Amino acid sequence: MLFAKNSFLSINKDISELNINLQKMIGAKHPILYAAAKHLFNTGGKRIRPSLILLIAKITAKNKKIKPEHQRLAEITEIIHTASLVHDDVIDDSDTRRGLDTVHNIFTIKVAVLAGDFLFAQSSWYLANLNNLEVVKTISKVITDFAEGEVRQGLTNFDITISLEDYIEKSFYKTATLIACSCKATAMLSNCTKSVQNDFYVYGKHLGLAFQIIDDILDITSEANKLGKPAGSDLKNGNFTAPLIFALEENPQLYQLINQEFLNENDINRTITIIKETKGIQKAKDLAQEHIQLAIDIIRNEYKYNNTETLILLSNYIIHRFN
Template identity: 75%
Template sequence: MILSINIFLPINNDLLTLDTNLKKMVGAKHPILYAAAEHLFTAGGKRIRPALVLLVAKITVNNKNLLPEHRRLAEITEIIHTASLVHDDVVDECQTRRGIETVHSIFSTKVAVLAGDFLFAQSSWYLANLNNLEVVKTISKVITDFAEGEVRQGLTNFDTTISIDDYIEKSFYKTASLIAASCKGSAMLSQCNIIDQNDFYIYGKHLGLAFQIIDDILDITGSIKSLGKPAGLDIKNGNLTAPLIFALEESPDLYNLIKRECQNKNDIYKAIQIIKTTKGIQKAQDLAQEHIQASLQIINNKYNCQLGTTLQLISHYVISRLN
């Protein structure tokens, strides 16, 4: 299943406007910063996060008419996400992203860090200008969650004692927090009651966790062409993900590779092959499916409409990325 233009049909024009506005919003005075930021947005991406903001907005406002604040929140969400990718690539020493060179590969690590900081600063400025303190509080928490997730990941490199619960908590900070908070923020801008706000938060949380788990499976099963970056990067960096954690329960050989931090030439390849012979990938996929079902339950119970169906399609798309 491909995330085609048909899935986003109800908001297709809104997403086209978003792409145009993103480049205007990051107009830095310094040409290098501007070039770095523009490079990121030109690289594209699935735009799932802003799409969710727009869809939740249309479900929760009268006559499906988006407020300017909804559009701005969608843009802020994508800027925050993009800023986090720049810093992730520096930390992970990743040379490609979405099939093109990363910012620090083209410019330098210093420029990449500054570009990420610049984008976070821009997002904070536009967020403050929404003039909605509760939304500001909700979205601002995401930026601290990113830092928390990175620190936790850095402190547990090659740590074979990490549990699935630890992994899920870290995945919430790194991925699900933004999706959950932006869905809730959109409902807040629509002046929904607290129950509906929390519904969309829970939907986004479970969708985000499933998205991260599937990403981590693809890091093992995917190719450079399909991923847009090298496979096995998590293993190389000592980032123990769901399929690896599950596989460790079955394989002493894998445990030994991780304990010696995959230092030998073919260790990463060996680790991937071992994981594929265990039930690690299937167990991780089952875990992702549980979170997808939890996200769907929210929508199925209360938001049975065309736009709700679009949210369901996005949930199904997340799992289908393995096909």
């Protein structure tokens, strides 16, 4: 693994196999569509979502062994995640992703949208071939939630009345739903009880919310070369996140910059500076920590005898991505 290699030896082989399979699963007859889809996976990523699925599979499966269905679910989840990224980049007009040019920058917006659609279609086909109706229902809902999240975000751009509750709900639709549903689906494939399935759904939900909050903090605190995309992208697009919402409570001066939609060239940098001078970032970190703790408590309290140390380590990694 990219973030704690020695700690994840138990699934290193599975992740390597996943990387190979992803290239095979995106086969397309049209060369440009294939090149666009292949570029998405060549940009790397930490494979956090597949890692979660594989680790939960090892905890929940009766023989503690990852089944082929678990492996395929991990691959499907990564394809869905990647498809959502290419559509996000088009909507946000992002130039870079993970330090490389975005698909619509290399090709065209039309090709990028089609590449995203193609990946969603491929994931649906492989999902259907799992031959598990309950898993199909659970994961299919994610794609609907993605669309809901994008619509909600689009309707609240530059909306100074957005509440923390609105932000959390939007974050669920955009990020947490995939993690929550894939964690639940993993338990389904392990033939776990409804109670266990729901535990892992709630675990994934809190983990996903923490992940999104940390991402939103990094959008403000990280340098562009470390972030892999321009810093302050959320602000520029009028997508208001936890650090800004908390900062607004402390410094009303931000309202003027928002109302003029960062009209002047230096307004984004000025806004970031003001946010850093408030307790907004620390409050957002505290909020993310609360969600991580809620997630870890479920694992630690209910499944402490199931070799959950690595899963807890991965959960904690999410909150420590500042380092």
